Amino acid sequence: MGSGCFMDEPFEIICNSSFNPPRPFLAAHTSKEVIEVSLEQHYVRIFRTFVTQNCYDSHSGQGSIYSSHSSNYTPFTFSATLNKFIAIGCDILAYISADDSENYTAGCVSLCPTTIPDVNSSSSSCSGLGCCRTSIPKGIYFYNLYIHSINTNERTWSSESCSVAFLAAQDFSDFNKFLSINNKELHNQKYPVVLDWGVGNGTCEESRKNKNSSTYACGDANTYCIDSDSGSGYNCNCSQGFHGNPYLPSGCQDIDECKDPNIKRNCHSAATCINTEGSYYCACPSGYHGDGIKLGKGCLPVPDKRSLPLAVVVPLGIGIAMVLITLFGFGLWGYATVKRRKQIKLKQTYFKKNGGLLLERQISSCEGSGRVESTKIFVEEELERATDNFNENRILGKGGFGTVYKGMLSDGKIVAIKKSKEVDENQVDQFINELMILSQINHRNIVKLLGCCLETEVPLLVYEFISNGTLSNHLHDEHYLPSLSWEMRLRIAVQIAGALAYLHSAASIPIFHRDIKPSNILMDEKYNPKVSDLGYQDQFPLIKLT
Incomplete structure (x- = not known):
């Protein structure tokens, strides 16, 4: 921005003081205002004002236009990665071709249903509805633009008969500005364009041969050369760990990485960040060793000799x-x-409290009578194994009486284990007497009591397992299908009556159930009923029934 402050004349930038504040322009083309210069990505961003316009003549049916454009001089080419070819208008075919159209031609079509839409809206996105855009070839400094009207025989829109096409930066989005002005103001509308640039006429390899000559552009040892991918020549960059202007002598200065908090955090908490030429390292304090890196070896105390x-x-x-x-x-x-x-x-203690000694005496007194051959006193460990430590997944049901678990004994037999909530210590003798009576019941329509466990806080009763639900389930629950036929219901009623008759008349001590209901009648797989819930019922001597 001063006398001689440029590499070659095409790179010269001047200040136009007629603006407040002054604005930078390319000296070779004072109409090209400079917006941005990137040394790292090798481009200059400028404002342009010229567009190609085509206005459809409905009387003659004509609507085509052609124009040529150029960056006017090397070393600038139109950036293929940062620019797009844009066409705005209704029912047009627009395309761009390089100077040698045989190598590259690209275009797009913009249509309108009735009138040109708001092409700035997010729903449009310049994707073919009133506006379209496409990529351009790499490394061009001269191109041709063409606009042709299409659908001329079936025009459905009645306004905006003019269309425009131009080359602009890919982030440009103010498309409507070209449709809301008259033709006189059209060419005063600014839009950004990105120009790539390179230096010299040869490649990096050719330029390195002349590295000691004044024609080599890269400034010093802290730079490196890359071939330009957008045209002839090459570009210079600062080496890793340096920043600045690689085209100036000593223009690439060391970056102090230790001033960057993100890099400094890489060092171990006990280490110190030390900047070096083009790099840095983490130094451990005296008395410590290691690489000083937080995610490396860190800093470890030196062993005491x-x-x-x-x-x-x-x-x-x-x-x-x-x-x-x-x-x-x-x-x-x-x-x-x-x-x-x-x-x-x-x-x-539990065994004694729950009447275990009384039960053992009664079993011992009845040995040889054959009445208690199936009665068994289980140990707690066997029932814990059978129920997987009384796992909740083994629960068959809960009620005021307690909880019933499904279990499998060591011999593979499936049983139902009833765990009561509590037992009245004053009624332990009655409980043991009832247990002895119930264990002697042997009827095919009455649930069999197999034994008990008295080593726990509350007694555990072990019954045979009946797998087909209750009579109440089969009478009232829809998912217990098929429903019971009248013949089956009559048979079940007869079997239940037979079981009650057995309890009343055939048991050693008559037993009155007093709570017969469908939910207390279990069903086996063959739909045979099993009367259950006999525990803690009233027993009466036979003479009291008359």
């Missing part, structure tokens, strides 16, 4: 560890032994 030798420390550490492990093992064994003794004592 006065400490014991490794040959002594390792065996000593192993010996101490073995002693601690042995002591810990003895502690666990002692704890487990004490705990096991407490559990045994607690089980004995």
Whole structure:
């Protein structure tokens, strides 16, 4: 921005002081206002005002236009990555071709249903409805634009008969500005265009041969050369760890990475970031060693030379560890032994409280009579294994009486285990007497009591498992299909009556159920009823029934 402050005349930029504040322009073309210059990406962004316009003549039916455009001089070419060819209007075919049209031609079509829409709206996106755009070839400094009217025989719109086409930066989106002005103001509308640039006429390899000559553009050892991908010549960049202007002598200066908080955080908390020419490293403080990198080896204390030798420390550490492990093992064994003794004592207490001693005496007194051959006293561990420690997934039902679990004994037999909520200690004798009576019931239509467990806080009763739900389910639940026929219902009623007759008349002590209802009648797989819920019922001597 001063006398001689440019590499070649095409790169000269001047200040136009007629604006406030002054604006930069290309000296070779004072109408080209400079918006941005990028040394890293090798482009200059400028404002242009010239567009190609085509107005359809409905009387003559003509509507075609052609124009040529140029960056006017090297080393500038129109950027293929940062520009787009744009056409705005109704029912037009617009296309762009390079100077050698045999190598590249691209275009797009813009249509309108009735009138040109708001091409700035997000729904349009310049994708063919009143506006279209497409890519351009790489490395061109001269191009031709063409606009042709189409659908001339079936025009459906009545306004906006003029259309425009131009080359603009790909982020340009103010398309409507070209449709809301008259023709005189059209060529005063500014839009951005991006020009790529390169220096020299040869490649990097050719230029390196003349590196010591004044024609080599890259400034010093802290630069590197890359061939231009948009035209002839090459570009210079600062090497990694440097920034600045690579075209000036000593123009690439070292970057102090340690001033960047993001880079500084790479160092370990105990390390110090040290800047070097083109790089940096993390230094550990005195008394520490390592690479200083947070995600690397970090900073570790230097071992004290006065400490014991490794040959002594390792065996000593192993010996101490073995002693601690042995002591810990003895502690666990002692704890487990004490705990096991407490559990045994607690089980004995529960067994006595729940009438276990009375049950054993009654079983012993009845041995040889054949009446209690199927009665069994289960231990708690067997029922825990059978129910997977009374897992909630094994629950068959809950009620005021307690919870019923499904289990499988060690012999593979499936059983139902009833866990009561509580037992009145004052009625333990009555509970044991009833248990003895119920265990002697043997009828095919009465659920069989297999045994009990008295080692738990509340007794556990073990029954045979009946798998087909209750009579209430089959009478009232829709998903228990098929429904019971009248013949089956009559048979079930007769079987239930037979079971009740057995309880009233055939049992050693008559038993009155007093709660016969469908939900207390279980059904097996062959739809045979099983009377259940006999626990804690009233027993009467036979003479009291008359």
